Amino acid sequence: MTIWAQILTFARWETKKSLIVPGKKILPHAILLLILLGGATLMSAESGLHLQDAMYSVGTDDPVFAGIVASDNRFRVIVLDRTVLTRYQASFDLVMVEGQVLPADTDRGAAATGALMQVYDRYRNAVYSREADIFAAYPLLVETATVKSELDFSAPGSGAQLASQVRSRGSPLPSGPVPSIAPPDPVPAISPEEFRAGMIQSSGSDGTLIRYSDYLGGSGTSASPYQTPSQLSPPLPFDAIILIFVFIFPLYFISQFLMMSVMNERIERRGETLLSTPVKSWVVIAGKSLPYTGAMLAVSLLLCLVVGATPLIVLPLIPVIFFFLASGLIIGMTARSFRELSFISIFFSTVITCYLFFPSIFADVHVMSLVSPVTLMIYTLEQQPYTLSQFLFSTSLFSITSIVLLYTAVVNFREERLFSTKGLVSTGVDFISSMLHPGHPWLSLFLLGMLAVPFVFMAQMLLLVLVFNLPLPLSLILILVAAAAIEEIAKSVGIYTFSTRFPGFLTWKNVLAGAVVTALAFLIAEKLLLLVTISQIAESVFGTVLFSSLTLLWVPFLIHLAGILITGTALRLGGRAGYLPGLCLATLVHCAANLWILRGWLW
Amino acid sequence: MKGRTLSIIMKKDLSALSREKTILLAILLQLFVAMFSSFLLVGLTSLYDPSLVGDYSGTQYRIAYAGEDLPLRFLLDVRGDIRVYPMDLSSAIASLKERKVSAVIYVPPSNPDGPDPITITLYTVQNDIQSAVINVRLKEVFIEYEEQLREIRSSRLTLIPVDLQFPEEDGGAPGFYEFVYGLLLPLLLFMPAVVSAALIIDLITEEYEHRTYETLLSAPVTMVEVVWGKILACFVLVPLQAGAWILLLMLNGIPIAGLPLVMAYVMVSSLALILIGALTGLHYRERTGAQVIFSLAVVVLMLVVLAIPGNPLNQVAVLASGGTVPGQGMILLAGAAAAILLSLAVTRSARGAAG
Numbered sequence: 001m002t003i004w005a006q007i008l009t010f011a012r013w014e015t016k017k018s019l020i021v022p023g024k025k026i027l028p029h030a031i032l033l034l035i036l037l038g039g040a041t042l043m044s045a046e047s048g049l050h051l052q053d054a055m056y057s058v059g060t061d062d063p064v065f066a067g068i069v070a071s072d073n074r075f076r077v078i079v080l081d082r083t084v085l086t087r088y089q090a091s092f093d094l095v096m097v098e099g100q101v102l103p104a105d106t107d108r109g110a111a112a113t114g115a116l117m118q119v120y121d122r123y124r125n126a127v128y129s130r131e132a133d134i135f136a137a138y139p140l141l142v143e144t145a146t147v148k149s150e151l152d153f154s155a156p157g158s159g160a161q162l163a164s165q166v167r168s169r170g171s172p173l174p175s176g177p178v179p180s181i182a183p184p185d186p187v188p189a190i191s192p193e194e195f196r197a198g199m200i201q202s203s204g205s206d207g208t209l210i211r212y213s214d215y216l217g218g219s220g221t222s223a224s225p226y227q228t229p230s231q232l233s234p235p236l237p238f239d240a241i242i243l244i245f246v247f248i249f250p251l252y253f254i255s256q257f258l259m260m261s262v263m264n265e266r267i268e269r270r271g272e273t274l275l276s277t278p279v280k281s282w283v284v285i286a287g288k289s290l291p292y293t294g295a296m297l298a299v300s301l302l303l304c305l306v307v308g309a310t311p312l313i314v315l316p317l318i319p320v321i322f323f324f325l326a327s328g329l330i331i332g333m334t335a336r337s338f339r340e341l342s343f344i345s346i347f348f349s350t351v352i353t354c355y356l357f358f359p360s361i362f363a364d365v366h367v368m369s370l371v372s373p374v375t376l377m378i379y380t381l382e383q384q385p386y387t388l389s390q391f392l393f394s395t396s397l398f399s400i401t402s403i404v405l406l407y408t409a410v411v412n413f414r415e416e417r418l419f420s421t422k423g424l425v426s427t428g429v430d431f432i433s434s435m436l437h438p439g440h441p442w443l444s445l446f447l448l449g450m451l452a453v454p455f456v457f458m459a460q461m462l463l464l465v466l467v468f469n470l471p472l473p474l475s476l477i478l479i480l481v482a483a484a485a486i487e488e489i490a491k492s493v494g495i496y497t498f499s500t501r502f503p504g505f506l507t508w509k510n511v512l513a514g515a516v517v518t519a520l521a522f523l524i525a526e527k528l529l530l531l532v533t534i535s536q537i538a539e540s541v542f543g544t545v546l547f548s549s550l551t552l553l554w555v556p557f558l559i560h561l562a563g564i565l566i567t568g569t570a571l572r573l574g575g576r577a578g579y580l581p582g583l584c585l586a587t588l589v590h591c592a593a594n595l596w597i598l599r600g601w602l603w
Numbered sequence: 604m605k606g607r608t609l610s611i612i613m614k615k616d617l618s619a620l621s622r623e624k625t626i627l628l629a630i631l632l633q634l635f636v637a638m639f640s641s642f643l644l645v646g647l648t649s650l651y652d653p654s655l656v657g658d659y660s661g662t663q664y665r666i667a668y669a670g671e672d673l674p675l676r677f678l679l680d681v682r683g684d685i686r687v688y689p690m691d692l693s694s695a696i697a698s699l700k701e702r703k704v705s706a707v708i709y710v711p712p713s714n715p716d717g718p719d720p721i722t723i724t725l726y727t728v729q730n731d732i733q734s735a736v737i738n739v740r741l742k743e744v745f746i747e748y749e750e751q752l753r754e755i756r757s758s759r760l761t762l763i764p765v766d767l768q769f770p771e772e773d774g775g776a777p778g779f780y781e782f783v784y785g786l787l788l789p790l791l792l793f794m795p796a797v798v799s800a801a802l803i804i805d806l807i808t809e810e811y812e813h814r815t816y817e818t819l820l821s822a823p824v825t826m827v828e829v830v831w832g833k834i835l836a837c838f839v840l841v842p843l844q845a846g847a848w849i850l851l852l853m854l855n856g857i858p859i860a861g862l863p864l865v866m867a868y869v870m871v872s873s874l875a876l877i878l879i880g881a882l883t884g885l886h887y888r889e890r891t892g893a894q895v896i897f898s899l900a901v902v903v904l905m906l907v908v909l910a911i912p913g914n915p916l917n918q919v920a921v922l923a924s925g926g927t928v929p930g931q932g933m934i935l936l937a938g939a940a941a942a943i944l945l946s947l948a949v950t951r952s953a954r955g956a957a958g
Contacts, residue, residue, distance in 0.1 A: 044910040132761060137762075174701050181696050229746045342805055347628040
């Protein structure tokens with residue numbers, strides 16, 4: 001039997017056992033619930049979402065105003081006599097007497113006033129759109145047009161100053177070439193009837209939801225390119241969220257099934273038959289994951305069809321799919337119980353959603369956004385080409401970490417790992433120890449060090465994305481400390497595993513040798529990764545903090561070496577109890593060294 | 604049902620939970636979210652209502668003005684937060700691309716009292732947060748100018764809307780307030796309910812799949828006691844988690860009023876959800892199926908509940924923001940009645956499951 005046939009056999013088995021058989025069991029209820037879901041959707045479409053009903057209480061002496069206000073169910077309106085109203089004014093968020101709006105002096109009062117303004121605007125528009133001479137009621141039309149521009153990365157903290165002018169000093173005149181641009185046509189290409197129809201159609205709904213749902217459906221959102229000033233709504237800054245919900249959420253959902261299937265093999269040693277088959281563990285894993293990979297790809301392609309995007313949009317998603325699969329496998333293999341599985345998977349999905357979502361907010365604004373593959377999806381949707389190096393930049397970390405995770409899963413897919421019930425950290429150390437070979441400690445440490453680097457980069461990227469919006473001195477300090485801590489933890493993993501799983505290994509000679517090997521591995525792996533990825537952002541201050549090893553070779557090597565030596569020494573002296581203090585000290589030293597390198601930027 | 608047995612079962616499940624330390628992940632997640640809540644608040648609020656981003660800055664914006672000199676130019680000039688640079692259209696657009704100006708306004712030659720509307724063109728940078736900000740400021744100016752023009756053309760108007768005078772100082776957009784109290788707060792407070800309901804499924808199905816319920820039942824406990832002990836274990840987590848959210852929100856400067864009633868709503872609704880979870884778990888005795896069905900059921904339930912005026916999430920929103928709702932005893936009672944019905948169903952189902 002060829003390997004391919006074996007994989008297919010396992011895939012078929014998995015589909016039958018984990019998808020079809022349980023699927024049949026829940027089918028009647030699932031169908032019933034889906035029908036109910038249809039009904040519930042209709043119901044909520046009919047009656048709207050009642051989340052903010054009666055938030056504001058309004059008193060008025062005029063039934064006409066009461067009628068206007070009551071059209072919005074955020075308000076609870078009471079019509080009272082004027083004298084009564086003035087006496088009990090304090091019990092209302094807002095009072096309308098003789099056409100005057102008198103809000104209470106509270107946050108609610110201010111918010112109620114704002115909400116009332118919206119309602120009043122809607123009412124005025126309803127009146128004006130019935131006007132015979134429509135362009136007397138709407139004398140000003142605004143046509144909006146956008147241009148593309150790109151900010152360079154050498155402006156850290158621009159997220160914090162998101163509202164401010166990027167270059168507020170100097171001449172406003174362009175420095176580059178000025179291509180000639182023809183002014184737009186002064187007479188609007190719209191008839192009064194068309195305009196009125198558009199106004200009536202657009203009144204009533206505030207349109208926020210429609211704008212998001214239309215984003216995927218392509219352009220052609222509004223019937224006319226002209227808007228009245230009050231219709232003018234700011235552009236959506238966060239289109240990406242809809243992509244996250246549409247494309248990433250199904251991936252998360254499907255990976256849950258894989259986690260559960262792996263977990264099920266471990267309950268009551270059910271998977272023993274699976275392990276006893278005379279095939280390699282990677283064949284079993286490949287076979288098991290195949291149905292889920294297929295499902296993820298199929299769902300993504302189907303979604304492409306539904307939203308009418310080109311299938312190319314799935315391309316940046318493929319490394320993400322593998323990342324979800326690989327981490328699903330690992331989580332399924334490590335969780336001790338169902339509740340642990342639930343908690344870990346919720347945590348994992350939140351963090352990874354942050355990683356995918358936050359950078360993509362800045363799509364079209366900032367190179368930083370390329371950290372997330374979702375940005376490439378936005379580009380595809382906007383029919384904007386991206387280069388191969390941009391593709392590598394945003395997806396290589398996902399690809400490499402998936403490969404490392406898959407490798408870890410394959411190495412550990414055996415009895416003593418699957419059926420152990422140790423704690424999470426201990427299991428993690430066990431998993432790593434399977435990758436170490438006591439016969440070749442230096443080679444193992446070296447390889448482990450290299451494999452840890454992509455994870456370090458990923459964690460640091462997440463960090464970078466998160467602190468990017470804080471004001472500058474704070475963000476720099478935070479990233480300095482956190483990045484050093486992450487790096488020191490990653491470096492110490494190998495030595496820690498050796499010291500706990502192979503007692504007696506940690507002699508003074510071995511501490512030194514292990515430190516040298518790990519530091520070397522880190523240096524080389526960083527260099528390799530930098531070649532592919534980081535060159536994009538290496539010029540910025542943040543780049544210098546994170547990846548200070550660009551120019552000189554011996555400085556980063558010494559920093560790496562010092563850190564791991566400190567942790568190793570602490571482990572040698574204090575055993576496991578010495579690990580945490582050693583790690584803290586190493587982080588401090590690392591920070592100090594980075595500060596020294598950064599002195600040119602800071603002082 | 605014996606109280607002592609119940610509390611033993613409850614303690615067993617709680618201690619297993621704390622021994623695994625994975626509940627720490629849930630707390631870590633809360634902290635993670637709260638830590639970046641400044642970013643989240645700005646980010647999510649503007650997601651909800653992009654015009655709010657404008658409130659976050661007091662800087663001056665540079666606008667390039669091209670074309671005809673209309674009174675609009677004067678309205679722009681008098682504003683403190685906008686600086687106007689007259690330019691020709693081509694160089695204005697080039698400046699915009701280099702981000703030396705935030706927006707470009709082009710005004711064609713036009714007649715204020717003509718039959719046609721005056722059509723101006725606004726150029727901004729695509730998909731940019733700054734464009735959202737400048738858009739908000741310019742909108743105010745445009746509305747002002749629209750009023751002026753409407754005044755000029757007023758003799759042609761036949762329908763006049765009733766007049767309403769707003770106070771001088773700006774009320775501000777209600778978006779932030781409504782986002783925090785009318786969306787974020789109810790969702791965060793009801794999240795522990797969903798977590799606990801998923802947890803009860805895990806706890807119940809685990810006993811079946813690990814065949815530990817057989818061992819458990821050989822002790823002097825009944826299945827009903829086992830199930831109710833687990834329900835209590837999940838239920839006591841709800842006030843802890845919801846309390847943590849309330850604390851974190853308060854630390855972020857969001858005061859929450861009407862705490863006792865808010866908590867009452869959260870507890871009653873959570874109990875109902877946990878009971879639904881328990882029913883699903885008892886029926887399927889297998890995690891994957893139960894979780895799939897339960898998540899579907901939660902989506903349906905949420906849609907239905909939100910479509911009903913005066914639902915618990917709405918009540919929490921109003922109460923927490925310091926408002927009062929008439930007749931809320933009835934709503935709470937209705938919730939409690941639903942919970943009691945569900946409890947009876949769970950007890951029956953557990954009794955049946957023992958066999």
